[in-house]
Amino acid sequence: MNRITQLFNIQYPIIQAGMIWCSGWKLASAVSNAGGLGLIGAGSMYPDVLREHIQKCKAATDKPFGVNVPLLYPDIEQHMAIIIEEGVKIVFTSAGNPATWTKHLKDHGITVVHVIANTKFAKKCADSGVDAIVAEGFEAGGHNGREETTTLCLIPAIKEVCQLPVIAAGGIGSGQAIAAAMSLGADAVQIGSLFAASVESSAHANFKEKITSLKDGDTELSLKQLTPVRLIKNEFYQTVKMAEQRCATSEELVQILGRGRAKKGMFEGDMVEGELEIGQVASTIHAIRPAAEIVEQLVKDYNATIPLLKPF
Numbered sequence: 377m378n379r380i381t382q383l384f385n386i387q388y389p390i391i392q393a394g395m396i397w398c399s400g401w402k403l404a405s406a407v408s409n410a411g412g413l414g415l416i417g418a419g420s421m422y423p424d425v426l427r428e429h430i431q432k433c434k435a436a437t438d439k440p441f442g443v444n445v446p447l448l449y450p451d452i453e454q455h456m457a458i459i460i461e462e463g464v465k466i467v468f469t470s471a472g473n474p475a476t477w478t479k480h481l482k483d484h485g486i487t488v489v490h491v492i493a494n495t496k497f498a499k500k501c502a503d504s505g506v507d508a509i510v511a512e513g514f515e516a517g518g519h520n521g522r523e524e525t526t527t528l529c530l531i532p533a534i535k536e537v538c539q540l541p542v543i544a545a546g547g548i549g550s551g552q553a554i555a556a557a558m559s560l561g562a563d564a565v566q567i568g569s570l571f572a573a574s575v576e577s578s579a580h581a582n583f584k585e586k587i588t589s590l591k592d593g594d595t596e597l598s599l600k601q602l603t604p605v606r607l608i609k610n611e612f613y614q615t616v617k618m619a620e621q622r623c624a625t626s627e628e629l630v631q632i633l634g635r636g637r638a639k640k641g642m643f644e645g646d647m648v649e650g651e652l653e654i655g656q657v658a659s660t661i662h663a664i665r666p667a668a669e670i671v672e673q674l675v676k677d678y679n680a681t682i683p684l685l686k687p688f
């Protein structure tokens with residue numbers, strides 16, 4: 377038991393990240409049933425879809441699960457109302473100010489975790505009364521901090537400024553990497569990319585196959601002028617890159633991005649023109665496996681790694 381397994385009442389300190397177009401009730405319940413904490417990614421769901429996923433998740437597991445809510449998306453008020461009505465006990469907020477929703481959620485007995493990528497926001501989290509923070513490094517898939525601080529540097533920096541339990545995220549795809557994060561003082565890990573490529577992920581088969589084919593260097597933190605996001609270097613990424621090189625305005629970039637790009641890529645399977653979010657760790661993902669098998673392997677490898685860490 378540690379601070380995080382106690383906080384969530386879970387067996388392993390392994391959290392499956394909330395991910396747009398990837399983490400619906402099937403993935404979240406599979407991870408929770410395997411002893412980790414599954415999160416439904418609300419960011420790509422209309423309010424009625426979110427309600428359906430929460431209800432299906434409740435039916436599929438009697439273990440704790442949570443919902444991830446990126447605060448930059450529309451429908452936030454409705455999402456939060458549904459989360460409270462449906463009796464969700466754990467909420468991970470991201471991409472916004474932790475002060476906005478934490479008190480309201482906590483007043484309804486919900487455990488609140490906020491995702492940050494720098495020490496400034498870690499302090500804000502502490503002031504806002506969150507129960508734990510996810511410290512997400514530059515390697516991570518999805519939206520990311522502008523500072524480009526890697527997980528290896530971020531965790532100790534966060535530990536210096538805040539006493540809250542820390543969940544390390546970004547670049548974690550093995551039991552060995554979990555051991556590294558825990559040895560830096562993390563209490564748990566949040567894993568995205570590896571679960572995005574799982575059997576239960578709701579991502580399109582083309583996207584899952586693409587993830588397993590990536591080499592190191594095949595992703596880059598892109599769209600830094602708007603909202604930084606780590607993308608696979610496909611044709612859409614190249615269009616963005618060329619626009620950035622000719623110093624396109626934010627308005628032009630918004631136009632290039634258009635609407636529904638992430639859905640087109642990750643959910644509908646357009647590997648050319650879609651926005652494909654994935655982390656650097658994808659270069660070590662070689663197979664599409666059931667979530668339970670992934671959790672089991674992570675635990676086995678973590679346990680095998682610890683005795684190898686001998687004193688010098």
Ligand SMILES: Cc1cc2nc3c(=O)[nH]c(=O)nc-3n(C[C@H](O)[C@H](O)[C@H](O)COP(=O)(O)O)c2cc1C
Binds near residue numbers: 469
């Ligand atoms: C496809 C994809 C979608 C993501 N969507 C979200 C999201 O909706 N909300 C969020 O807080 N983070 C999102 N993330 C970030 C993850 O929650 C997580 O912090 C990150 O994936 C961890 O790094 P890793 O990919 O190296 O495991 C996303 C990541 C990926 C790969």
